[in-house]
Amino acid sequence: MMSKTAARVSRLYEVMDLMLDSVGDPLALKSLAASASYSSFHFDRIFRELTGFSACEYQRKRRLRRAAHLLRHEPDVPIVRIAQDCGFPSNAAFAKAFKQQFAMSAKAWREGGWRDYMDQQVGRESDVSFFVAEPDNLEAILAPYCPPEPGTIAARIAVRNLPALTLRYQRFFGQSGAALSFACHDFIQERENADGVPASTPWYGVFDEDPGFTGEREYCYDFGCADDTVLDPGLGLRVLPAGTYACLDFDDEWPRFRSMYEDWLDKQAVWRLDSTRPHIQKVERTPEGRWRGWLALPIKKR
Missing domain, CATH: 1.10.10.60 (Homeodomain-like)
Known part of the structure; x- marks a missing residue:
């Protein structure tokens, strides 16, 4: 109950x-x-x-x-x-x-x-809040933002139509950077222990606004997994909307939304951001224990 x-x-x-x-x-x-x-x-x-x-x-x-x-x-x-x-x-x-x-x-x-x-x-956090790194990986979590070599991120971006997804999530306020990364990591461990969630389960981080314009006190970040995976009815329930997203796949690295903005979106003649849908990150552990997934930036035709 x-x-x-x-x-x-x-x-x-x-x-x-x-x-x-x-x-x-x-x-x-x-x-x-x-x-x-x-x-x-x-x-x-x-x-x-x-x-x-x-x-x-x-x-x-x-x-x-x-x-x-x-x-x-x-x-x-x-x-x-x-x-x-x-x-x-x-x-x-x-x-x-x-x-x-x-x-x-x-x-x-x-x-x-x-x-x-x-x-x-807000540059001090450079949207590292989207990381879900292991707590001992402080080097990756605290690394300052470095602009990518021009065109390197753009070359990896694929425009995809993602289906809707119903998410059971924990909402985090007033946390960013390492503190939020650790909180998300703890949440994963809690769900694995309480609900028997498999280690390979995909997890989703959701942010409804431009991460570059939101101060730490105002951060509102949702983190969770598909609603049929966890049992806790006290978690929030939301539907991540279907639609067109610019996606950046990653494996054993932690790319940033900022690089997607600056190396791809700001130079686009076809696409622009769709502010009615959220930014989404998917992460999952590989059998070898690495993190992989994608970042998804909501877009629409100009």
Whole structure:
């Protein structure tokens, strides 16, 4: 039987996913609380305990990161349209909130300011949070990001249509880098011990936003495996959407999404990022004990 704590967390996961899907809609706190079977007061308190933010603050930050995402990857969409699509009532309200969050205007961000922000504010982790390395492999986990030789990552990328996948997952907040890598490794061991999950089981890491724009406190990372593999009903349940992805296979190495952006996506004339679907990483152990898998970047035709 699911514990009260596990049931509460599971309900909050569902509400948070609903908030992400409706990032451009007005935030009806009362309705969100009711969907989780709480009063508005208790919902906001419990939400803050889980994430470190009030529901309103959490949604505001997600709206701004979605806007930052679109400003970078949708250069032909007017800023005022992006502000509206991300739930801001006016361009003035958006401009003020964006500058407070990113210390520059949306125009400056679109013209290249995002790169400076990424390098200065979030570059210290360079999306190493997608690693699931062994705890004794600190060298790989802590290695600084090094741009690939031009064309070397692009030559390995394959555009694929991936099927939908139902995932049982643990959600991690406010962790990145080595701390998150260790947490994911511990989660694998727990599931192997509690559920008898085979060592060769594929595991999936899921991130719904641009990893380069999200600070450590705001990291929200889902990690798990297919729902028929684990038994714990207290874990979250989500469907990873089918669609077109740029995939980078790896074996006994830890490539980074950033290299896929910089060596392939930013130079693309055919494809652009699809911000409505998540980044996905698949990892699994080989019989020899190595890690292999792929990174999948959601894309759509320009």
